[in-house]
Amino acid sequence: MHIPDGYLGPITYGSLWAAIIPLWVYASKKIKETMKASRIPLLAMASAFSFVIMMFNVPVPGGTTGHATGSTLIAILIGPWAASIALSIALIIQAIAFGDGGITAIGANCFNIAFAGVFGGYGIYRLISGFNPPSPPFIKGGQGGINSHLIGAGIGAYIGINISALLTAIELGIQPLIHTGADGSPLYSPFPLSITIPAIMIGNLLIFGIIEAVVTILVLIYLRKSHPELIRG
């Protein structure tokens, strides 16, 4: 889902940089309000964790494997604003230090995965679980108990990753509309929305969304069993 350099034109990637910078500033303010300064190591570790989680290959029926982004999971575990910053840092390190993902597309990737994916998934989770968050990283089951918490987390993770995928598809699909040469040739991603949306969404709706939901639910079940101090139903 990472967009590399070259697929987005300057108007699109410039707009997404302009959108993500105020969000980073606001997220930093929210973190200062809700998190003690001494929790800086937690943010750093969450960022390293979100980088590494993408290395795990998760099997799905049919012999295919895929990886999870863990965006909703991390939002549930450390709070959405902290998760947004942690995932953004992971994406920036991935792009610049490891050459994975584009420099110009950092704004777009952070907006799609670290902001829209995190808040979309976390919002659905809150809605379903009716969960009132105490200070992260401690989380509790919502009003409906641990089952609503797990169902909310699974559905939230599924929707969260699909929101990120849909935004990616839209950003790629609008390129032929806004960036063309004098003879009408597309200068960046040449595929229209009628192709990018099904091409990206089918895989995410059928495989990667399910992987994200399964991983989120199973990790929370594991943490509930092995670290009950983190999750109470």
Next chain:
Amino acid sequence: MEIPEWLKKQSGVDSRQSTVIKRPKENFLDKTLRHVLSFTEDIMFNETVSAKRGILQGIEPRLKILSLIIFIIVLSLQRSIAGILIFLIVSLSLMSLSGIPLTLFLKRLLPVFLFTTIIAFPASFSFIVNGDPLLFLYRSDAPHNVGPIEIPAVISLTRQGVFSALTLIFRVITSVSILFLITLTTPPNRLIKTITYFMPGTLKSIVSVSYRYIFFLVQKVEQLIMGIKSRSISAVSVPVQQRLVASRIGLLFSLSLRLSNDLERAMEARGYNYKFEVKSSKFKVKDFSGADTIWVIVSIIFAGVMLWKSLE
């Protein structure tokens, strides 16, 4: 000592027939290990190449990274294949002058090239990018449907489509090649220090700590996966496999949490004040070498000319 009878018996497999060994299919554990291995290999390769003597290794890292990022931005503004190819030639020349072996550089670019070509190739056809036909592949009197798919009356390679596909391929591989110049010519620790130079104080600390612990957690992933592999004696169902992976991710999270608590206590024990901001040394012209000055002048002229040409 006498050899037991059962050991003297020949097995049913004829050694002459068993020369073809079927490679076992790569499972989810092997794929994860492959990712970990390729990550480690890349880092070791970057460290080796960045330690070589070469033109880019000798430039002040902040100046080099800033100028190469500006190159990527100006490249993204190019509207012609010729403009993009100039950047590719510059990138390959810098690679050669920096002592990076061409074969290794191309080996790293090959997956990007193949992936982008597969994605871009369909754009050459009229059903994606309509335009002036270059080569007719299919013609009929009228469009018709095959199931839910509508087959157009004419399918051809179009001039605009081929231009779009080539533009995308060259733009992507050139951007990636410039990005590789950054990662291959800057030692990883210097690279992260340079990235954080442009960030505010608190973020600087988070990124630095995060970068260091990525390597530790990647090593843990390898150990966790090897642990599952060494305990596996037969194939298990997909839900069990998923639980195995999820439990390791959970374990990794609890480990990360414990590490962050340890780190927090260690920082406090050493009197770390969280309001303290690490000040980076400022850009001072007198600190720059002659090579840095020449690099800056040449970069500004090149980026300026290419920007001007792209706006024409």
